[in-house]
Amino acid sequence: MGEGCETGGMPVLDPNPQNGQKKMLLVFGAFIAIFVLIAIVATIAAP
Numbered sequence: 001m002g003e004g005c006e007t008g009g010m011p012v013l014d015p016n017p018q019n020g021q022k023k024m025l026l027v028f029g030a031f032i033a034i035f036v037l038i039a040i041v042a043t044i045a046a047p
Helices: 017-045
Strands: none
Touching: none
16 A cells, blocks of 8 residues: 555546545545444434
């Protein structure tokens, strides 16, 4: 991990992967974390 141009199935996502991909990964991770949190809360709160 780290210096790979093609990490996932998609080709180049960002013109400068060194900074852009790290930021995208961070945003993506935060998005997924929030999604999981909502899912867990919904599961617990469900009657």
